[in-house]
Amino acid sequence: MIVFGIISIAGIYFYLKDDLPDVTTLQDVRLQTPMQVFTADGELISQFGEKRRIPLKLEEMPPLLVEAFLAVEDTRFYEHPGIDIIGIFRAISVVASSGDFSQGASTITQQLARNFFLSREKKIVRKIKEIFLAIHIEQLLTKDQILELYLNKIELGQRSFGVGAAAQVYFGKTVHELTLDEIAIIAGLPKAPSALNPVRSASNARARRNVVLGRMLETRVIDKAAYDLAIAAPVTSRLHGAQITASAPYIAEMVRQDMVNRFGEEVAYSAGLQVFTTIQSVQQAEAKQALQQNLYDYDERHGYRGPVAELWQSTLVEADNTEHKFEQENPLSAEEILAYLDKQSSIEDLRPAIITAVHEQSAEAIIAGGQQVTLQWDGLKWARTFQTDERQGVAPKTAFAIVKPGQHVFVRQQNEQWRLSQVPQASSAIVAIDPHNGAIRSLVGGYSFSQSQFNRVTQAKRQVGSNIKPFIYSAALEHGHTLATIMNDAPIHQWDSNAGIAWRPKNSPAVYDGPIRVREALAKSKNVVSVRLLRAVGIDNIITHLQRFGFTPSDLPRNETLSLGSASLTPLELVTGYAVFANGGYLVSPYIIEKILSEDGELLYQHNPVTACRDCEAAPVATQQAAVQSIDAEAQMDQLFNTLSLDTPLNQQAIAEQSEKQAEQVISEQNSFLIADALKSSIWGGGSWQHGTGWNGTAWRVQQLKRRDISAKTGTTNDSKDTWFSGFTPDLAVTVWVGFDDANRSLGRALWHANMGQQQSAGTESGARTALPAWLAYMQTALPQYPEQPGNAPVGLSSVRIDLQTGLLTNRTDHTSAFEYFKPGTEPKQYATANIQQISFDKAQDKKQDEEVELF
Known part of the structure; x- marks a missing residue:
C-alpha cells in the first residue's frame, strides 16, 4: 500500500507537472501597489489603483499581528513542510463522511500558492496542484519569506490587500497603532473577506x-485578561481612504491622466510608482483657502438664496415686543433629525445642519453627529435676500427674517465662529508658476472637485479682458513707442459700414484724461489708448507679437476688439505669458511632474525643464539643442515604461536629462523690464497727491503687501462676465479668474449693505473687486519665502528725467517731473517749455539732453 501510494502520488505529479506554474517567479515577485502622488515637500496628494496595498517587511509588522494570523490560519506553520498532514486527513474524513468540501486544511503556504497561481474553486485537481506548489515554495523560500509574502498578498476585503492596507482601510491606522481587538478582526478576514469585514457587517466581524481571540488564548498568544478586554470592545469601523495630507485633487487628476497616457493603466495603477509634483503644500493649501473664501465673500454680498430644504413648516407668532415663538407643524424628533443628517453630505467645509431654534439675532442648529451649534448675528446678518445678480433685498434686522426651525441649511466655521452659508454658484481658478522654469507651485481648478472635475485652470478658455493689455503695450514698445509717448485718451467713434453701426469702445469707468503717457494709460487700464496703440502698430504685428508668448493664433481675434481682451485663454496660458515679463523675456513651459520613483525608491525619471537664463548666450540655438535632447530623453522614458509589466521587475535605470535646457527668449530683456516696471505703476500710481496731481492704478490694493518688486494687472470683460487678476515678482507669477461656468451669466453688482458697514465691497464686480482679493490672500502667504528683489534696469536702457505732462525732457526736479526708462535712441529729443502747449527745440537743449541721459 505504501509503494502503491508513492507510485500514485508520483504519477499524479508527473501528470500535472506541465500545468504547474513556475514558482521561482516568487523570488522576484512585485506586488501590485497603487500609484501615489506627492507634493514637492513629500505630502501625499492622492493614491490611484484598484488594489490598496501598503507592502511591509515582516520585521515591520507587530509580532502580535503575525501571531494572530498563525493562531487562526496555520498553528504549525513553522513545523510542517508546506502541507499539514493532520489537517489534510481531517478534511478528507469530513468529505468522506458528509461530502462537504467546505472544510479547510490549507496551510499559509498553500494559500500563498493559491493566491498567486490558482483559482479559489473547490476542486480536487486544484487542491492537488496547491499541495505540489506549496512543497515547491517551501523548497524555494524561507518560512519568513513565505509569511511576509502572504501577509502582504492576502485579500482582506474592500479592495485592501495585505495587513498594511487593511489597517488603513478599516481603522485609518498603521499596523503598529492597532489594538488587540482590531488585530483579531483583520486576522479573521481571510476566511471570507467580503462577508466578515466590519464595514459590511459588524456582527459577522464580531463573531x-x-x-480569533479564542484561538489566540488557546495557543497562549494572549492571556485571559487581554482576551476579556478585547472581547468586550465594540466593533467600530468605517472606510478610510489613503492618509491624504495635502488637498490638491485637480493636480492629482492632472498627474493621473499624464501617467495613464504615458504608461497605460496597468503600470500606472499597479506598479507602485511614486510621483512627486512641483506643488508646495503650504502654498497649495493657501491657494485653496483663498479661492474658496473669495467665492464665499462674493456669494454673501449677492444675497442668501434660501434653505436647501424644509423638513417641517414653522410659522412665526409674535407674543410681544421681546418674545417670539414659532408654531411648528409635525417637527422631527432629535433621532429623526440625526438620521436625516447622516444621509447628507458635506461639501468642502460646508456642513449640513438643521435649524432647531431661532432668537432675535441668533439661531440654534444641529449638525451631523449631534453637535449643537449657535449662529450668532455676525454669522447671520449678511443674509439679505438674493433677487438677481444685480439686485439684493433689504438688510435683515432679525434672525427671524433669515431662517426658521426645520430648515436644512449649510453652515461653516470662520474665525472659530459658526456662520450660515451656501454652496457658491460662481466659479474660480488660481494658478501660480515659477517664472524661471514653469514649475506649477499651486493650482486650484474650481471650488470643489467633488462637485465638478472640470479644471478651469487648464480647460476653461475665457475672455481675458484688460489682462491682455500688457502684451499689446509690449508690441507697441517694439514698434517705436515708449512709456513716455503721449496718447490721446479720448472717446472713439468709428462707423462700421458693413454692420451699419458705430463702434464706440469706452473706458471703464467712462473717464477720459486727454493726452496721457503710455505708462499711466497702462496703469489706469485705459481702453481707448489700447485701441489706438493697436491701430498704430497694426493688427498683424500685434498678433505676431502675441504669439511669442505662447498664445494660439486661433484664440486671437483678428480685429480691434483684441486690444480690449476679446481673446479667450486659459488661466494657465495667461500666467505663462505673464511669466515672460517676470523672467526677462523667456518663454517657459509649465509642468507639474518633477520626478518619478519606483516603489523601492529608485529614481526612474527626473524632469529637466527649459529654464530662463539671462546670462546664457545664443538662446535660440541652445533652445533647439535642448529640444532635441528632451525628445531623446522622452523617447527613452517611454521605451522604459512600455516594457514594464506586473510579472517583471521595474528597470532601475534612472532616465534623467542632465544637460540644462535654455528657454527661448521671445522678447528682449529691456522690453520685459519696461512692461514689468509700468505694471508697478498699476499698484503705486504716480503724480503728487500733495499738489493735486496724484493718481492710482487699478491694482492699488496690492500696496498693502508693502513690496516694490510686484507688477500686476486687473482684467474685466463686458458685463463683468469674466474677472481676472494677474501679478508677478521675479520668482512667482500668479493668475486668478472668477466668473460663472455659464459664460453668458454676468457677475453683476452688489448693492450697499447696511449691516456690513466697511466690511463689504459694493459696486459692479470687476477684476479689482472680484479676483484681486483671492490673489492678495494667496500672496500674503506665498511671498514671504521669496526675498524682495531690487528692480535694477538691464543693460541697454537709459534713465531720463521727463516732464510728466508732456513726456518731454525737463530740467525741473519737482513734482512735475520724474525719471523714465528708454531704449537707447528712443529718448525724447526736445525739452518741455513753460507753456506745455508749445514745444521748442534747439541745439543747446540737445546738448542738455545728452547730459541728462544715464546709461545703465
Missing part, C-alpha cells in the same frame, strides 16, 4: 473576531 469572527471572537473566534
Whole structure:
C-alpha cells in the first residue's frame, strides 16, 4: 500500500507537472501597489489603483499581528513542510463522511500558492496542484519569506490587500497603532473577506473576531485578561481612504491622466510608482483657502438664496415686543433629525445642519453627529435676500427674517465662529508658476472637485479682458513707442459700414484724461489708448507679437476688439505669458511632474525643464539643442515604461536629462523690464497727491503687501462676465479668474449693505473687486519665502528725467517731473517749455539732453 501510494502520488505529479506554474517567479515577485502622488515637500496628494496595498517587511509588522494570523490560519506553520498532514486527513474524513468540501486544511503556504497561481474553486485537481506548489515554495523560500509574502498578498476585503492596507482601510491606522481587538478582526478576514469585514457587517466581524481571540488564548498568544478586554470592545469601523495630507485633487487628476497616457493603466495603477509634483503644500493649501473664501465673500454680498430644504413648516407668532415663538407643524424628533443628517453630505467645509431654534439675532442648529451649534448675528446678518445678480433685498434686522426651525441649511466655521452659508454658484481658478522654469507651485481648478472635475485652470478658455493689455503695450514698445509717448485718451467713434453701426469702445469707468503717457494709460487700464496703440502698430504685428508668448493664433481675434481682451485663454496660458515679463523675456513651459520613483525608491525619471537664463548666450540655438535632447530623453522614458509589466521587475535605470535646457527668449530683456516696471505703476500710481496731481492704478490694493518688486494687472470683460487678476515678482507669477461656468451669466453688482458697514465691497464686480482679493490672500502667504528683489534696469536702457505732462525732457526736479526708462535712441529729443502747449527745440537743449541721459 505504501509503494502503491508513492507510485500514485508520483504519477499524479508527473501528470500535472506541465500545468504547474513556475514558482521561482516568487523570488522576484512585485506586488501590485497603487500609484501615489506627492507634493514637492513629500505630502501625499492622492493614491490611484484598484488594489490598496501598503507592502511591509515582516520585521515591520507587530509580532502580535503575525501571531494572530498563525493562531487562526496555520498553528504549525513553522513545523510542517508546506502541507499539514493532520489537517489534510481531517478534511478528507469530513468529505468522506458528509461530502462537504467546505472544510479547510490549507496551510499559509498553500494559500500563498493559491493566491498567486490558482483559482479559489473547490476542486480536487486544484487542491492537488496547491499541495505540489506549496512543497515547491517551501523548497524555494524561507518560512519568513513565505509569511511576509502572504501577509502582504492576502485579500482582506474592500479592495485592501495585505495587513498594511487593511489597517488603513478599516481603522485609518498603521499596523503598529492597532489594538488587540482590531488585530483579531483583520486576522479573521481571510476566511471570507467580503462577508466578515466590519464595514459590511459588524456582527459577522464580531463573531469572527471572537473566534480569533479564542484561538489566540488557546495557543497562549494572549492571556485571559487581554482576551476579556478585547472581547468586550465594540466593533467600530468605517472606510478610510489613503492618509491624504495635502488637498490638491485637480493636480492629482492632472498627474493621473499624464501617467495613464504615458504608461497605460496597468503600470500606472499597479506598479507602485511614486510621483512627486512641483506643488508646495503650504502654498497649495493657501491657494485653496483663498479661492474658496473669495467665492464665499462674493456669494454673501449677492444675497442668501434660501434653505436647501424644509423638513417641517414653522410659522412665526409674535407674543410681544421681546418674545417670539414659532408654531411648528409635525417637527422631527432629535433621532429623526440625526438620521436625516447622516444621509447628507458635506461639501468642502460646508456642513449640513438643521435649524432647531431661532432668537432675535441668533439661531440654534444641529449638525451631523449631534453637535449643537449657535449662529450668532455676525454669522447671520449678511443674509439679505438674493433677487438677481444685480439686485439684493433689504438688510435683515432679525434672525427671524433669515431662517426658521426645520430648515436644512449649510453652515461653516470662520474665525472659530459658526456662520450660515451656501454652496457658491460662481466659479474660480488660481494658478501660480515659477517664472524661471514653469514649475506649477499651486493650482486650484474650481471650488470643489467633488462637485465638478472640470479644471478651469487648464480647460476653461475665457475672455481675458484688460489682462491682455500688457502684451499689446509690449508690441507697441517694439514698434517705436515708449512709456513716455503721449496718447490721446479720448472717446472713439468709428462707423462700421458693413454692420451699419458705430463702434464706440469706452473706458471703464467712462473717464477720459486727454493726452496721457503710455505708462499711466497702462496703469489706469485705459481702453481707448489700447485701441489706438493697436491701430498704430497694426493688427498683424500685434498678433505676431502675441504669439511669442505662447498664445494660439486661433484664440486671437483678428480685429480691434483684441486690444480690449476679446481673446479667450486659459488661466494657465495667461500666467505663462505673464511669466515672460517676470523672467526677462523667456518663454517657459509649465509642468507639474518633477520626478518619478519606483516603489523601492529608485529614481526612474527626473524632469529637466527649459529654464530662463539671462546670462546664457545664443538662446535660440541652445533652445533647439535642448529640444532635441528632451525628445531623446522622452523617447527613452517611454521605451522604459512600455516594457514594464506586473510579472517583471521595474528597470532601475534612472532616465534623467542632465544637460540644462535654455528657454527661448521671445522678447528682449529691456522690453520685459519696461512692461514689468509700468505694471508697478498699476499698484503705486504716480503724480503728487500733495499738489493735486496724484493718481492710482487699478491694482492699488496690492500696496498693502508693502513690496516694490510686484507688477500686476486687473482684467474685466463686458458685463463683468469674466474677472481676472494677474501679478508677478521675479520668482512667482500668479493668475486668478472668477466668473460663472455659464459664460453668458454676468457677475453683476452688489448693492450697499447696511449691516456690513466697511466690511463689504459694493459696486459692479470687476477684476479689482472680484479676483484681486483671492490673489492678495494667496500672496500674503506665498511671498514671504521669496526675498524682495531690487528692480535694477538691464543693460541697454537709459534713465531720463521727463516732464510728466508732456513726456518731454525737463530740467525741473519737482513734482512735475520724474525719471523714465528708454531704449537707447528712443529718448525724447526736445525739452518741455513753460507753456506745455508749445514745444521748442534747439541745439543747446540737445546738448542738455545728452547730459541728462544715464546709461545703465
